[in-house]
Amino acid sequence: MSTTIAPDADRTRTATASDRTRAENSLARKLVAPAIVLMLLVTAFPMLRALYLSLFNYSLTAPDDREFVGLSNYVTALTDSLFWRDTANTVMIMVVTVVFELVIGFAFAMVMHRVIFARGVVRTSILIPYGIITVVSGFAWQFAFSNSNGFINSWLPFIGDDFNWFAEYPSSMIAIMASEIWKTTPFMSLLLLAGLAQVSEDMIEAAKVDGASWWQRLWKVILPNMRSAIMVAVLFRALDAYRIFDNIFVMTAGANGTESISFLTYRQVIEQFQLGIGSALSVLLFLSVLLVAYLIVKLFRVDLAAARQEG
Amino acid sequence: MKAWLNRAGMVAGFALILGWCLLPVAWIVSMSFKSQEAVTNGSPGFFPSEGGGAGWQNYIDVLQDDQFARAILNSIGISLIATILSVTFATFTAYAVARLEFKGKKFVLTTALVIAMFPVVSLVGPLFDMWRTLGIYDTWLGLIIPYMSFTLPLAIWTLSAFFREIPWEMEQAAQVDGATAWQAFRRVIVPLAAPGVFTAAILTFFFAWNDFVFGISLTSTESARPIPAALSFFVGADPFNRPASLLAAGAVVATVPIVVLVLVFQRKIVAGLTAGAVKG
Amino acid sequence: MATIEMKNIVKKYGDGFPAVNDVSIDVADGEFMILVGPSGCGKSTLLRMIVGLEDITSGDMLIDGERVNDLAPRDRNLSMVFQNYALYPHLTVYENIAFPLRLAKRSNKEIDEKVREASRTLDLDEHLERKPGQLSGGQRQRVAMGRAIVRDAKAFLFDEPLSNLDAKLRGQMRTEISRLQKRLGITTVYVTHDQTEAMTLGDRVAVMKRGELQQLASPRELYEQPANLFVAGFIGSPPMNFLPATVEGGEITLPFGTFPLPADKADRTAGKGLLMAGIRPEYFEDAAVQADVDESRTFTAHIDVREWLGDQQYAYVPYDAEPRVQDQLRQLAREADSDSLRTQLVVSLDSASQISEDDEARLVIDTDKIHLFDPASGENLTVGL
Numbered sequence: 001m002s003t004t005i006a007p008d009a010d011r012t013r014t015a016t017a018s019d020r021t022r023a024e025n026s027l028a029r030k031l032v033a034p035a036i037v038l039m040l041l042v043t044a045f046p047m048l049r050a051l052y053l054s055l056f057n058y059s060l061t062a063p064d065d066r067e068f069v070g071l072s073n074y075v076t077a078l079t080d081s082l083f084w085r086d087t088a089n090t091v092m093i094m095v096v097t098v099v100f101e102l103v104i105g106f107a108f109a110m111v112m113h114r115v116i117f118a119r120g121v122v123r124t125s126i127l128i129p130y131g132i133i134t135v136v137s138g139f140a141w142q143f144a145f146s147n148s149n150g151f152i153n154s155w156l157p158f159i160g161d162d163f164n165w166f167a168e169y170p171s172s173m174i175a176i177m178a179s180e181i182w183k184t185t186p187f188m189s190l191l192l193l194a195g196l197a198q199v200s201e202d203m204i205e206a207a208k209v210d211g212a213s214w215w216q217r218l219w220k221v222i223l224p225n226m227r228s229a230i231m232v233a234v235l236f237r238a239l240d241a242y243r244i245f246d247n248i249f250v251m252t253a254g255a256n257g258t259e260s261i262s263f264l265t266y267r268q269v270i271e272q273f274q275l276g277i278g279s280a281l282s283v284l285l286f287l288s289v290l291l292v293a294y295l296i297v298k299l300f301r302v303d304l305a306a307a308r309q310e311g
Numbered sequence: 312m313k314a315w316l317n318r319a320g321m322v323a324g325f326a327l328i329l330g331w332c333l334l335p336v337a338w339i340v341s342m343s344f345k346s347q348e349a350v351t352n353g354s355p356g357f358f359p360s361e362g363g364g365a366g367w368q369n370y371i372d373v374l375q376d377d378q379f380a381r382a383i384l385n386s387i388g389i390s391l392i393a394t395i396l397s398v399t400f401a402t403f404t405a406y407a408v409a410r411l412e413f414k415g416k417k418f419v420l421t422t423a424l425v426i427a428m429f430p431v432v433s434l435v436g437p438l439f440d441m442w443r444t445l446g447i448y449d450t451w452l453g454l455i456i457p458y459m460s461f462t463l464p465l466a467i468w469t470l471s472a473f474f475r476e477i478p479w480e481m482e483q484a485a486q487v488d489g490a491t492a493w494q495a496f497r498r499v500i501v502p503l504a505a506p507g508v509f510t511a512a513i514l515t516f517f518f519a520w521n522d523f524v525f526g527i528s529l530t531s532t533e534s535a536r537p538i539p540a541a542l543s544f545f546v547g548a549d550p551f552n553r554p555a556s557l558l559a560a561g562a563v564v565a566t567v568p569i570v571v572l573v574l575v576f577q578r579k580i581v582a583g584l585t586a587g588a589v590k591g
Numbered sequence: 592m593a594t595i596e597m598k599n600i601v602k603k604y605g606d607g608f609p610a611v612n613d614v615s616i617d618v619a620d621g622e623f624m625i626l627v628g629p630s631g632c633g634k635s636t637l638l639r640m641i642v643g644l645e646d647i648t649s650g651d652m653l654i655d656g657e658r659v660n661d662l663a664p665r666d667r668n669l670s671m672v673f674q675n676y677a678l679y680p681h682l683t684v685y686e687n688i689a690f691p692l693r694l695a696k697r698s699n700k701e702i703d704e705k706v707r708e709a710s711r712t713l714d715l716d717e718h719l720e721r722k723p724g725q726l727s728g729g730q731r732q733r734v735a736m737g738r739a740i741v742r743d744a745k746a747f748l749f750d751e752p753l754s755n756l757d758a759k760l761r762g763q764m765r766t767e768i769s770r771l772q773k774r775l776g777i778t779t780v781y782v783t784h785d786q787t788e789a790m791t792l793g794d795r796v797a798v799m800k801r802g803e804l805q806q807l808a809s810p811r812e813l814y815e816q817p818a819n820l821f822v823a824g825f826i827g828s829p830p831m832n833f834l835p836a837t838v839e840g841g842e843i844t845l846p847f848g849t850f851p852l853p854a855d856k857a858d859r860t861a862g863k864g865l866l867m868a869g870i871r872p873e874y875f876e877d878a879a880v881q882a883d884v885d886e887s888r889t890f891t892a893h894i895d896v897r898e899w900l901g902d903q904q905y906a907y908v909p910y911d912a913e914p915r916v917q918d919q920l921r922q923l924a925r926e927a928d929s930d931s932l933r934t935q936l937v938v939s940l941d942s943a944s945q946i947s948e949d950d951e952a953r954l955v956i957d958t959d960k961i962h963l964f965d966p967a968s969g970e971n972l973t974v975g976l
């Protein structure tokens with residue numbers, strides 16, 4: 001019934017707009033302007049500045065020796081194996097953590113969706129990792145993995161009590177990703193839970209009646225209908241993971257080749273005062289985030305209208 | 312039999328989630344009660360070893376530490392101001408997005424979306440340079456401004472989703488009922504919008520409180536250094552032999568306010584987190 | 592108590608599309624006026640212009656003879672029940688009903704009296720302290736009406752107030768609204784897309800299509816003397832049958848045969864070529880259950896489906912029509928917001944009829960009551976006959 005009425009209501013709204021379009025447009029511009037200007041001021045402006053600085057050989061230790069070098073900072077960065085190693089690290093962290101978060105987060109979402117008792121308790125506790133400062137999470141996991149003060153070695157079978165997780169690359173990466181996954185899986189599961197709530201029970205029951213097994217219902221009914229929720233969650237989380245910095249800083253400080261691209265950029269600028277090459281890295285980081293976003297949107301056909309909350 | 316299995320599965324899943332969420336938290340709390348000597352000599356295991364407990368000593372030490380207190384103050388002040396500013400501007404924007412028809416609505420939402428995904432580390436270099444020139448390096452202002460780069464999109468995002476749910480025709484109903492435009496706004500729209508604004512403020516505060524990149528890059532002394540950065544510099548010379556239990560106590564103190572907020576406003580936060588991301 | 596006069600009201604969108612085009616309706620004091628039509632016909636827009644939520648492009652809106660085009664909604668002293676009830680979710684039922692009185696700064700004592708009275712009338716006493724979210728659809732509907740009746744408004748406006756209720760509740764609330772309106776004797780304008788509501792509630796009904804007023808008349812007149820094809824098809828359930836027809840020499844030729852036509856109708860329509868005949872289902876009858884059957888008005892038809900309702904029954908008789916006629920029938924159905932799947936005749940028969948499905952039956956047709964329409968303009972050529 002309400003569907004037949006909807007067009008009427010829509011027209012009504014357009015009609016209102018047409019009369020007051022001008023006034024509304026100008027009011028809207030006034031309301032929107034401060035936020036937009038501010039956002040661009042704090043992002044676009046520094047970014048342009050970075051673009052400019054990246055063309056110079058500029059070190060804060062010797063600011064007077066600043067000289068224009070064209071694109072040579074980019075050439076330096078792109079031909080340095082460090083850049084590629086760190087990019088590979090970052091991509092690996094992104095892929096592994098997002099996959100784990102997706103699987104675990106979905107399992108959590110299923111449990112939260114079905115659980116009939118103590119919903120409040122579950123939903124509150126799931127927010128705790130989310131609310132905890134990343135730095136604290138990094139510390140907690142670093143100490144947990146530590147061979148002198150941690151508990152993980154004694155809890156895990158096949159691992160000697162004095163095994164040093166932070167002595168070599170693979171185990172360090174595992175520790176970093178554990179912290180990252182622990183902290184952000186709840187966010188993922190909440191997004192997926194909201195998506196799950198959008199799948200109508202009727203449809204699932206219809207599939208049951210049609211003879212679909214639990215597994216078939218999951219893959220043929222539930223997941224396809226959650227597609228846009230999953231894709232938006234993946235996009236958000238992947239870009240977030242690509243910017244990983246806090247955990248690495250706290251847990252390994254980049255030791256044993258565990259640097260991420262964000263960490264490399266930070267180190268060039270803040271620790272070594274190499275503003276020229278650091279700015280080039282900033283620009284490259286920005287471009288690579290854009291590229292990752294583009295690839296995810298294109299590859300998984302993420303519905304950006306859904307991400308923009310139109311619908 | 313099947314129902315029993317189902318139920319058992321649910322209980323197991325329930326326990327798993329609780330374990331996942333709470334174990335590391337319990338761990339850090341437990342660690343904060345280990346004594347400094349025990350940590351230096353090595354005290355593996357989840358709970359403080361016998362004789363290796365410190366009681367409340369770590370907490371007393373942390374709370375008496377001036378740098379730590381100063382960092383907490385910085386974090387509260389900076390996060391609060393950033394939250395108020397961004398929620399105010401975002402409220403205007405979200406109102407326009409949800410309520411008004413105007414050209415460029417898509418542009419606003421897309422800009423917020425793109426900026427929300429911006430790699431903040433990219434900003435560190437130019438800001439580091441500019442802030443030193445402008446003299447706001449290592450000040451509250453020097454952190455509040457860059458915080459806008461992620462708090463504003465987040466607030467716009469959450470608020471637009473909330474405002475979209477407000478039954479705006481209520482305003483019209485109120486006018487038919489004899490209200491002036493101001494009365495309709497004050498008595499109908501404000502009560503309906505307030506929970507959304509409040510939730511957006513909590514989420515924004517979370518994000519500001521959690522910031523680390525700007526906190527370590529744009530400060531050099533305790534005069535503006537926020538708590539996450541302060542914790543990370545709470546190291547001593549050797550990064551692999553940190554005063555772990557003291558740090559843990561500091562971490563617990565820094566986390567308590569957030570956990571309390573989470574506990575109290577659980578429902579609203581869940582709504583706020585998911586509102587923007589899922590069609591509804 | 593008030594009259595509402597709409598004079599040549601026009602509402603245009605930004606793209607120039609007229610949502611309401613030159614509509615003039617006078618609502619008398621105490622009258623129950625219905626605005627009905629399919630979705631997008633402009634009925635809600637018109638209502639919102641009365642209450643002042645929508646600007647008027649041109650024309651005059653007069654309440655009690657006073658031009659109100661430029662008055663704000665709050666200055667028009669009308670009360671309105673919205674389609675989704677527009678209850679304030681943060682206020683209790685009591686405060687929802689009291690809201691207009693509080694705005695008018697009435698004393699607490701007066702407010703309490705009025706709210707209690709409204710709540711008694713609408714049977715809401717036990718829900719006064721609840722929030723709208725805890726109420727059922729029917730209860731919300733009653734709260735919305737309570738809010739409308741507490742303030743002595745000049746007129747009630749209803750915007751599809753029953754469309755969110757289930758069928759049974761809708762029937763009950765319809766009676767309730769009718770009783771309330773009669774008792775209060777208040778001028779009422781009521782928008783609906785449901786022709787049953789329109790026919791049962793209204794003193795007069797304004798039928799609209801695409802922003803234009805089609806006919807303004809009493810329910811009986813609409814049913815018996817529809818001005819055009821659209822009104823004829825929109826009013827009545829099951830809807831009127833439309834059949835291609837030609838009139839020649841006092842006789843009408845329909846797809847089922849040729850039948851004598853009353854002289855006055857024949858005179859008006861003779862020689863006009865292909866016409867559209869409108870025959871309501873009840874103008875047919877099973878020849879077997881009628882005494883003194885006029886043989887010249889009978890025909891044999893193949894009954895496809897029969898629906899027995901207890902007090903009467905419907906039979907469906909498919910027929911083939913040429914594509915041109917089919918197109919027009921489809922167009923008509925679309926305008927009235929329904930689907931026509933096939934060209935078929937719906938006939939309403941006496942419940943005693945023993946007709947069986949998938950069988951031949953002899954039907955009699957009352958050609959005295961046939962309407963004949965100009966297929967091009969849709970105009971009823973036999974109006975008043």
